Amino acid sequence: MQNTIYLDANATTALLPEVREAMLPFLDASFGNASSVHQRGQRARSAVDHAREQVATLIGCRANEVVFTSGGTESDNLALFGTLRAGDHLITSQIEHHAVLHAAEELQKRGVEVTFLAPKKDGRIETEAVRAAIQPNTRLVSIMLANNETGVLNPIAEIAKIAHEAGALVHTDAVQGGGKIVIDVRSFGVDLLSLSAHKMHGPQGAGALFVKKGVKLQPLFFGGAHERQRRAGTENVAAIAGMGVAAEYARSFLKNDGERQIGVLRGSLQEKLLQIPGTQINGNTERVCNTLNIRFDGVDADALVIALDLVGVAASAGSACQSGSTEPSHVLLAMELSERDARSSLRLSLSRLTKADEIDRAAEIIASTVQRLRNASL
């Protein structure tokens, strides 16, 4: 596994050594409950507070607008279940991650009206589609920032403007944007925004929800008064401290031209792979810098992922939560790809740790593997 070329960063990313360092004391001698009055407790509390500042700085909000959660899934659930009641109307899209889609379906069963917008063929949710779906009872518009399968970016600031004109709240699942593009909640104009630590070189099992000051949120869990009564439960101090450092590194990466650098590597991979005959990009529009969703005619992507794994390239045939399932990607089907084309599509996602020579080698390996699979099926 050491020598694997890891091109599945949208599934998860490696922990940065600095993140690990920041976490270790709280798993070891500096353990403590952030609610305890004694010094151990205070140390844990100050680690959580510091991390809150770091995350707030990454997304341009105040520290008290950050609620720590167990990850992107919980943040999405808290945003939706926390704001919607029976009789309300939710506008979301068909291309959301299942953390939003399945939450929306559950809310539907509980009496919330839901509109699932279809994307354009390029995978983008149009601002005008949101405008056309607004109803007098629209309470929340939840559209993701960057799609986890295609990387396609949605016009969140424009969507937020329209939703606010209609008096609705706006949530964006920014899990795949964290550390890849500059996120500024004020210029996006959103009320709620989800982040996950493990997509930006932080630990799995930590996330955050930005909740704009004044937005009323019904908690998912009941218990202690943690997170200003918005998320009961003893804080995962080590993971939160790790998320804080991950946010700080993400910010400095973005400040230092990181987005462009990953974009150059992704561009080079794309260019090389497009030289393979019968190859098309899915979502060939404005995308987050690290993601490439590409289809190879006549190749079964599940077989390709397995074949690539055997020769040292880790990739994915869809989102990680879906892999292993036999269903083709709901995102690609919503973009009007045929089932066959959806099943021939490979997701390649780079991280800050991806090296140029890995891209060159991966492109060669993918080209020869695609050729081999095509020959085998003749």
Ligand SMILES: Cc1ncc(COP(=O)(O)O)c(C=O)c1O
């Ligand atoms: C867009 C998006 N939202 C939400 C999630 C869920 O995040 P987590 O794994 O932290 O629960 C993911 C993870 O793949 C994602 O890509």
